[in-house]
Amino acid sequence: MKPISHRIRPRLRAAPFVALLLAGAVSGCATPKLQKVAPGEIPTVLGPSVRDNRTPMEGVFACFADHMAAQGPKHPIIIAVGDIKDYTGKYNINEGNAITQGGALMVYSALGKLGGIIGIAERFDPTVAERELGYIDRRQLGDGAIHDIPSPQGDQQVPWVPYFGGSIIQSDYYIVGGITELNYDVNSGGAEIGINQIGGKARTYNESIGVDLRIVDTKTLMVVRTISLTKQLTGYEVGFNIFRFFGSDLFDINLGAKGQEPLQLGVRTALEEAVIRLVGSVTHVNPEPCMSVKVGSHIPAQSAEQLRQVPNPAPVPAAAPRAPEGAINATSAGGRPAAESIPISFEFGTANLGGAALPSLDRAAAMSKVGPVEVVIVVRDTENWDPTRRDALIDQRIGAVKAALATRGIAPAAVVTTWRPAAADTSIHRDGPGQQEIAKLRIGA
Numbered sequence: 001m002k003p004i005s006h007r008i009r010p011r012l013r014a015a016p017f018v019a020l021l022l023a024g025a026v027s028g029c030a031t032p033k034l035q036k037v038a039p040g041e042i043p044t045v046l047g048p049s050v051r052d053n054r055t056p057m058e059g060v061f062a063c064f065a066d067h068m069a070a071q072g073p074k075h076p077i078i079i080a081v082g083d084i085k086d087y088t089g090k091y092n093i094n095e096g097n098a099i100t101q102g103g104a105l106m107v108y109s110a111l112g113k114l115g116g117i118i119g120i121a122e123r124f125d126p127t128v129a130e131r132e133l134g135y136i137d138r139r140q141l142g143d144g145a146i147h148d149i150p151s152p153q154g155d156q157q158v159p160w161v162p163y164f165g166g167s168i169i170q171s172d173y174y175i176v177g178g179i180t181e182l183n184y185d186v187n188s189g190g191a192e193i194g195i196n197q198i199g200g201k202a203r204t205y206n207e208s209i210g211v212d213l214r215i216v217d218t219k220t221l222m223v224v225r226t227i228s229l230t231k232q233l234t235g236y237e238v239g240f241n242i243f244r245f246f247g248s249d250l251f252d253i254n255l256g257a258k259g260q261e262p263l264q265l266g267v268r269t270a271l272e273e274a275v276i277r278l279v280g281s282v283t284h285v286n287p288e289p290c291m292s293v294k295v296g297s298h299i300p301a302q303s304a305e306q307l308r309q310v311p312n313p314a315p316v317p318a319a320a321p322r323a324p325e326g327a328i329n330a331t332s333a334g335g336r337p338a339a340e341s342i343p344i345s346f347e348f349g350t351a352n353l354g355g356a357a358l359p360s361l362d363r364a365a366a367m368s369k370v371g372p373v374e375v376v377i378v379v380r381d382t383e384n385w386d387p388t389r390r391d392a393l394i395d396q397r398i399g400a401v402k403a404a405l406a407t408r409g410i411a412p413a414a415v416v417t418t419w420r421p422a423a424a425d426t427s428i429h430r431d432g433p434g435q436q437e438i439a440k441l442r443i444g445a
Helices: 004-026 058-070 103-112 127-137 263-283 357-367 387-406
Strands: 033-035 044-046 078-086 119-121 147-149 156-158 173-195 198-217 223-246 249-260 340-345 373-380 415-419 435-443
Touching: 058 263, 078 103, 078 263, 103 119, 103 173, 103 263, 173 223, 173 263, 198 263, 223 263, 340 357, 357 373, 357 387, 373 387, 387 415, 387 435
Parallel strands: 078 119, 078 173, 340 373
Antiparallel strands: 033 044, 147 156, 173 198, 198 223, 223 249, 373 435, 415 435
């Protein structure tokens, strides 16, 4: 029998070779940091720290925002975002949706990268705001302070927040659309070779995504511009393997690496470029000169806000809103001052004044002591009665308003009906989204 030292010598000679291969395989990997947070716990792996979610579009956003700021003071355009859905239909039972379901959130963040040169209106999830407006309507919301409410008997001090309407700023445009394409394996190629169970391989592959967005005028619902963008994503794979005997030892060694451009980063980048182009179409600022700032897959070390060079201009007070059709002009024919217009709303099919109308009635009564006031009776635009039923309901609602004003010190003779639909008029006189005007009253001379 051979000495033991002769039997283990081949393994001892191979050990340095194996160690060398393993060292080379892990040399490019960062050693993770471990931390034991509490006694008795196993160490927790800590990776890199949180950073700004930057994309190759950071420089484009900074350049485009600077161009808009350099044009001088103007009223900022207010843009809202609708639902940006995933329309690809790609779903895996083990991994879920292949495409992010947060497209709208990415578009909101993209608008935020313009650094305040564009106003952003929340329309995607206004749940909390709508709930608090409901509390205000029921006089349940307070801010810890006492507020003065004008009334015919003098100012009343109340603990709830008064609301006279108009605190929500309207948007000028909104962006909607979706992620419409995810094409796997658009193109792939590579090579693999092996000699005597020793070989290597190299492979590249591509896939693509597509987005389709549009920007819409909020007031007219006319589409201002549509845009369709596509982006290819690249991946690679390289490897080396050995499967053979060295002496009496069998070695099976596989080394390699593979990587792919992050799919969701590609979606975010495509959405951001679409936002730049859509905003440019409504601000009349050409984004093309800024597109050269984008350099392939380079992600800058600074965010768009940090790359800005031109400060935003000081805001200019907004111009007075245009009076709606049929409203009393700023000065009447006899030189009298214009009437302040206050809406009074009724619920569907009823002549009862709800809680939302009470602060408006208080305000109308108080302001009529200073000058003429116009009261516009509005209802939901889903009301479409026959003329007989409509006119009877209008009479009841006008009577309810006059009676409520009488309790506030306004004589019924001081309230004059200035407009109501004619008997043959069956059209809808709209007054904002979801509402229509059915009568106008004037308080005072």
